[in-house]
Amino acid sequence: MLFTEDNANKKRKCCPLCGSQNIYNRKLFERDFSEAGDMSPFRRYQVYCCSKCGMLYAGDLEETMPLNDYYRKMSKYDDNPESWDGDDYSLRVQEFIADSGLQKTSKIIDVGCGAGYVLRQLKKAGYTNLYGLELSEANCRYLQNSQGICTFNGGIGDWSSGVAKHSFDVVVLKGVLEHLMSLYDDVLFCAELLAEGGRLLLACPDVTNFPRFRDCYQQLSSEHINYFDTNSIVYLCAALDLELIEFREVGLFRPATYSECSMWMFGKGTGKTLKYGNVAGEDSMVLYLSQCGNQLKQIRERYSSYYLADGFYLWGAGTLAATLFQFGILNKNLIRAVFDSNTNYHGHLAYGHPVQSPQDLQKMKRFPILIASQTAFAPIMGQITAMGLNNPIIDLFS
Numbered sequence: 001m002l003f004t005e006d007n008a009n010k011k012r013k014c015c016p017l018c019g020s021q022n023i024y025n026r027k028l029f030e031r032d033f034s035e036a037g038d039m040s041p042f043r044r045y046q047v048y049c050c051s052k053c054g055m056l057y058a059g060d061l062e063e064t065m066p067l068n069d070y071y072r073k074m075s076k077y078d079d080n081p082e083s084w085d086g087d088d089y090s091l092r093v094q095e096f097i098a099d100s101g102l103q104k105t106s107k108i109i110d111v112g113c114g115a116g117y118v119l120r121q122l123k124k125a126g127y128t129n130l131y132g133l134e135l136s137e138a139n140c141r142y143l144q145n146s147q148g149i150c151t152f153n154g155g156i157g158d159w160s161s162g163v164a165k166h167s168f169d170v171v172v173l174k175g176v177l178e179h180l181m182s183l184y185d186d187v188l189f190c191a192e193l194l195a196e197g198g199r200l201l202l203a204c205p206d207v208t209n210f211p212r213f214r215d216c217y218q219q220l221s222s223e224h225i226n227y228f229d230t231n232s233i234v235y236l237c238a239a240l241d242l243e244l245i246e247f248r249e250v251g252l253f254r255p256a257t258y259s260e261c262s263m264w265m266f267g268k269g270t271g272k273t274l275k276y277g278n279v280a281g282e283d284s285m286v287l288y289l290s291q292c293g294n295q296l297k298q299i300r301e302r303y304s305s306y307y308l309a310d311g312f313y314l315w316g317a318g319t320l321a322a323t324l325f326q327f328g329i330l331n332k333n334l335i336r337a338v339f340d341s342n343t344n345y346h347g348h349l350a351y352g353h354p355v356q357s358p359q360d361l362q363k364m365k366r367f368p369i370l371i372a373s374q375t376a377f378a379p380i381m382g383q384i385t386a387m388g389l390n391n392p393i394i395d396l397f398s
């Protein structure tokens with residue numbers, strides 16, 4: 001392999017589970033976030049399927065900043081915690097814990113707890129011994145002061161936060177595993193927090209559910225770099241002597257919101273291992289990618305049906321906008337300004353412009369607004385109406 005400086009800066013040149021080198025593994029897709037590199041932890045990555053162990057992962061990662069710095073500074077997860085009204089995914093995690101028959105006084109920690117969605121569901125259900133580990137200081141302050149939940153400020157593997165002095169009956173990682181760079185080290189750190197007979201609860205997207213979604217490659221986001229199925233989760237935990245004791249799909253009622261996720265409960269020395277059926281992670285990923293490819297063709301046709309030669313505003317600076325750039329649907333020359341509601345993005349450069357607050361639109365010239373979000377389309381339309389804006393809307397999805 002040619003050793004260039006470019007190549008040297010890439011992270012993950014092998015499978016994060018078994019170490020098989022990328023050059024021997026199947027390359028399924030390329031992701032390019034370079035037009036919004038200022039706000040994304042990675043500029044580019046390749047999606048691989050390991051020929052040896054079957055793990056699906058992002059490799060050849062071009063980092064823009066150390067991952068912990070990104071989650072500390074650019075967190076999407078510390079935005080307006082008071083807006084929370086009890087989300088379905090966290091409720092499912094709480095139910096999973098409740099069904100496992102643990103006492104309400106069990107010592108439970110949520111690792112990467114964000115604004116404490118799971119912890120607040122547990123508190124509501126009567127659990128009294130709750131802890132969080134979280135990188136964002138704002139989240140820690142909020143949980144400590146407003147919810148009275150003891151929170152350690154730090155990341156996984158960070159012994160200075162004081163968390164390692166404790167041991168827990170349940171260690172929860174919800175929506176965390178798909179973000180982690182060093183899978184073994186990070187899960188080992190969490191497993192070591194377990195008390196005798198403790199349970200490790202992992203909840204993350206399950207690649208075998210991806211084909212349910214036509215979401216324009218959103219599952220391969222700027223933050224998600226591991227795409228698990230039950231096989232790969234079991235492979236990872238088996239190396240740490242953890243046995244799968246229960247499995248459940250999150251299976252939410254509200255469509256397209258976390259319905260791709262599953263939950264796995266692991267224990268140590270339990271003497272029982274859950275049997276599970278055939279898992280087809282790679283087939284699911286390939287099918288998902290081809291469905292997204294078809295969807296992209298429709299979006300391209302839709303886009304070309306609008307007259308946009310005078311330019312337009314882009315509302316939504318995230319993964320979907322990056323996808324539209326990656327495939328050459330959007331063109332920087334036509335973009336007049338970029339808006340996003342996430343205050344952490346404001347002032348950062350994306351698609352040739354500093355990201356602005358949507359409030360600024362009120363005093364700006366009336367150009368069409370392209371809404372670059374599928375899931376937030378309706379709320380954004382609601383906001384546009386509430387602000388009394390009468391700009392023409394470019395709708396690529398409905």
Ligand SMILES: [Zn+2]
Binds near residue numbers: 019020053055
């Ligand atoms: Zn592998």
